[in-house]
């Protein structure tokens with residue numbers, strides 16, 4: 001079955017679903033083949049009017065008609081949502097089940113949905129909305145090559161994909177790339193505040209910060225140099241950047257990042273036990 005001919009249903013219309021579906025439609029996935037369900041109507045109405053996808057307040061209804069079901073609710077709700085699908089949808093084992101939830105392991109979904117499911121775990125991130133997502137993927141051993149190609153193509157449409165070796169690696173990828181946009185936004189916001197503190201208005205400060213972030217990211221992608229060497233190119237001896245960088249190094253930015261990623265990995269592991 002070619003990528004765009006599969007009917008795909010998203011269970012949950014939150015931030016991540018809106019990013020992925022927005023990116024999929026923009027990259028040419030037919031809106032008519034996409035359905036989204038959510039208990040409340042606000043997000044559904046927005047998605048129906050802006051993206052022309054099918055919407056419903058009934059999870060089982062969209063899941064029953066789909067070839068691919070994407071579970072996109074918070075980890076805390078996953079057990080209940082899966083139990084209801086198992087009760088209300090026949091032939092779950094005929095469908096490809098994809099989950100984007102952090103933490104929860106495939107073994108747990110087998111308990112929730114049945115031993116015979118075919119499951120891929122995807123760890124996406126919100127820049128999928130603008131076609132610049134980074135999605136990590138791992139599959140159970142029932143998943144076919146056709147399923148893998150399908151889901152790779154769908155998520156390539158909203159950015160880059162990276163198959164990882166196992167679910168431990170997916171936890172780490174999630175802590176770096178899934179959570180990563182939050183770290184970058186936090187840093188960008190702090191740089192914006194620093195410019196505002198020195199007298200710039202917020203709009204001008206934001207323009208400076210966002211264009212600089214974009215330029216740095218594109219250079220990092222285009223260049224074969226190490227990131228550290230790109231940093232050195234900006235840092236003239238005895239110049240102003242050297243003084244600025246000294247301040248970051250005084251707070252041990254490597255330790256801040258390592259602590260952040262390790263804390264996020266730990267939370268993924270906790271969620272695997274809790275939910």
Ligand SMILES: NC(=O)c1ccc[n+]([C@@H]2O[C@H](COP(=O)([O-])OP(=O)(O)OC[C@H]3O[C@@H](n4cnc5c(N)ncnc54)[C@H](O)[C@@H]3O)[C@@H](O)[C@H]2O)c1
Nearest residue numbers: 011012013014015016038072073074075100101102124178
């Ligand atoms: N936000 C991210 O950056 C990100 C990145 C990677 C993975 N994820 C994962 O994606 C999942 C969703 O995260 P999010 O940030 O989009 O959360 P969110 O809270 O924005 O969205 C969850 C949606 O689920 C809906 N919902 C609640 N109960 C439901 C039910 N019974 N049936 C159907 N829908 C229901 C909510 O109304 C909400 O719209 C989580 O499991 C999270 O771990 C999120």
